[in-house]
Amino acid sequence: xxxxxxxxxxxxxxxxxxxxxxxxxxxxxxxxxxxxxxxxxxxxxxxxxxxxxxxxxxxxxxxxxxxxxxxxxxxxxxxxxxxxxxxxxxxxxxxxxxxxxxxxxxxxxxxxxxxxxxxxxxxxxxxxxxxxxxxxxxxxxxxxxxxxxxxxxxxxxxxxxxxxxxxxxxxxxxxxxxxxxxxxxxxxxxxxxxxxxxxxxxxxxxxxxxxxxxxxxxxxxxxxxxxxxxxxxxxxxxxxxxxxxxxxxxxxxxxxxxxxxxxxxxxxxxxxxxxxxxxxxxxxxxxxxxxxxxxxxxxxxxxxxxxxxxxxxxxxxxxxxxxxxxxxxxxxxxxxxxxxxxxxxxxxxxxxxxxxxxxxxxxxxxxxxxxxxxxxxxxxxxxxxxxxxxxxxxxxxxxxxxxxxxxxxxxxxxxxxxxxxxxxxxxxxxxxxxxxxxxxxxxxxxxxxxxxxxxxxxxxxxxxxxxxxxxxxxxxxxxxxxxxxxxxxxxxxxxxxxxxxxxxxxxx
Numbered sequence: 001x002x003x004x005x006x007x008x009x010x011x012x013x014x015x016x017x018x019x020x021x022x023x024x025x026x027x028x029x030x031x032x033x034x035x036x037x038x039x040x041x042x043x044x045x046x047x048x049x050x051x052x053x054x055x056x057x058x059x060x061x062x063x064x065x066x067x068x069x070x071x072x073x074x075x076x077x078x079x080x081x082x083x084x085x086x087x088x089x090x091x092x093x094x095x096x097x098x099x100x101x102x103x104x105x106x107x108x109x110x111x112x113x114x115x116x117x118x119x120x121x122x123x124x125x126x127x128x129x130x131x132x133x134x135x136x137x138x139x140x141x142x143x144x145x146x147x148x149x150x151x152x153x154x155x156x157x158x159x160x161x162x163x164x165x166x167x168x169x170x171x172x173x174x175x176x177x178x179x180x181x182x183x184x185x186x187x188x189x190x191x192x193x194x195x196x197x198x199x200x201x202x203x204x205x206x207x208x209x210x211x212x213x214x215x216x217x218x219x220x221x222x223x224x225x226x227x228x229x230x231x232x233x234x235x236x237x238x239x240x241x242x243x244x245x246x247x248x249x250x251x252x253x254x255x256x257x258x259x260x261x262x263x264x265x266x267x268x269x270x271x272x273x274x275x276x277x278x279x280x281x282x283x284x285x286x287x288x289x290x291x292x293x294x295x296x297x298x299x300x301x302x303x304x305x306x307x308x309x310x311x312x313x314x315x316x317x318x319x320x321x322x323x324x325x326x327x328x329x330x331x332x333x334x335x336x337x338x339x340x341x342x343x344x345x346x347x348x349x350x351x352x353x354x355x356x357x358x359x360x361x362x363x364x365x366x367x368x369x370x371x372x373x374x375x376x377x378x379x380x381x382x383x384x385x386x387x388x389x390x391x392x393x394x395x396x397x398x399x400x401x402x403x404x405x406x407x408x409x410x411x412x413x414x415x416x417x418x419x420x421x422x423x424x425x426x427x428x429x430x431x432x433x434x435x436x437x438x439x440x441x442x443x444x445x446x447x448x449x450x451x452x453x454x455x456x457x458x459x460x461x462x463x464x465x466x467x468x469x470x471x472x473x474x475x476x477x478x479x480x481x482x483x484x485x486x487x488x489x490x491x492x493x494x495x496x497x498x499x500x501x502x503x504x505x506x507x508x
Contacts, residue, residue, distance in 0.1 A: 253295070404427055
């Protein structure tokens with residue numbers, strides 16, 4: 001008689017450790033997705049109208065026990081909106097700290113969940129080679145383009161509902177179907193293999209977050225408690241300056257720059273099944289930008305270099321497939337879908353924006369005039385598509401410490417894409433790469449360490465109009481790629497090792 005109870009207990013234990021696979025809606029890696037778009041397609045609460053309301057506000061600030069190294073402090077968080085663990089239901093943010101630890105926070109309740117030290121680095125480092133943990137964290141990420149469905153309400157984000165039926169009429173849940181209209185037969189629609197279906201809850205596979213330590217070891221950690229899923233795997237030389245960690249189809253990718261730790265500049269790949277490491281060595285200087293490689297929906301890996309061009313690399317093996325002419329770039333590439341075809345966008349060293357057809361890197365399909373001077377250092381771009389079908393690319397522009405966010409629209413001219421200037425934001429003190437949530441552009445004026453704190457802005461994605469700003473809520477400067485977003489929340493990390501959450505309060 002005890003066997004059924006034991007089976008139930010065993011099944012429950014399995015469900016505790018078997019949790020959601022990487023959701024198509026979660027911000028799973030630097031830049032949100034494999035394409036580094038920085039774009040959250042939809043959100044049930046954040047919109048151009050809601051950010052104007054008093055309900056949109058700073059929600060909380062959480063200082064973390066991390067020591068900054070040469071201007072590096074915390075990476076932008078990667079997110080898991082719905083986790084079932086031994087501690088119950090959780091919505092979590094995972095951050096890499098420069099001192100060598102992984103920090104995990106419950107974003108609903110604004111409290112620490114767990115932390116895991118992975119070992120620091122000796123010496124103070126330098127601006128070019130800061131040492132410590134430099135790469136972002138990553139959850140497994142699909143190569144296919146995210147769906148336009150956006151975030152679904154999960155976990156504690158939607159209050160429960162219940163009711164009591166009328167006397168002698170049964171429960172409302174039983175009576176409700178009688179009032180429903182007859183179900184319509186399902187409509188069969190062709191599925192675009194390039195685009196992921198909308199995310200749903202799943203209990204397939206273990207939920208992991210990947211971290212690259214300063215010692216060059218790749219750690220696969222359980223999201224529920226930070227314990228190792230398996231033994232760490234050697235990936236890079238110790239103290240390499242790594243950026244853009246991403247895990248796609250059981251392969252981890254990352255870029256290295258400045259020759260730190262003796263690691264040649266380029267892109268690295270680690271087959272998680274065989275533990276074999278592959279390396280593409282850059283001949284065009286350091287890999288450009290803050291986000292490292294971008295990955296197309298077909299799995300092709302793209303990287304830009306500071307003194308060369310954009311290169312397309314074969315998945316896993318990193319064999320060169322094609323490359324653009326030299327000239328140098330200042331941002332990581334991003335991959336976007338325009339009329340069913342892949343295009344690669346990146347900011348060039350001369351301050352212009354280039355757009356290449358993935359099928360032909362020989363020459364830009366479109367490019368702009370230079371819109372900044374030789375101090376141009378955007379780091380990363382963002383892209384989004386409006387409800388009207390308009391495609392946008394956003395770039396931070398910096399000159400003499402001041403700058404703005406510039407928006408360019410992709411317009412069809414005679415069957416070919418062209419780039420037209422759309423809008424430019426108000427002036428910002430050292431703007432950082434923006435992100436887009438449901439048509440709202442979130443941009444950060446990074447400020448200056450020790451003097452000017454950062455400020456977060458919400459801009460209308462179609463006009464650049466300022467809808468909201470954080471005022472004096474942020475008390476320290478910010479740098480690098482500092483933003484990410486989850487349902488109803490936008491997150492910002494600052495140079496004093498603090499995490500800020502802005503957004504709309506949720507029900508608990």
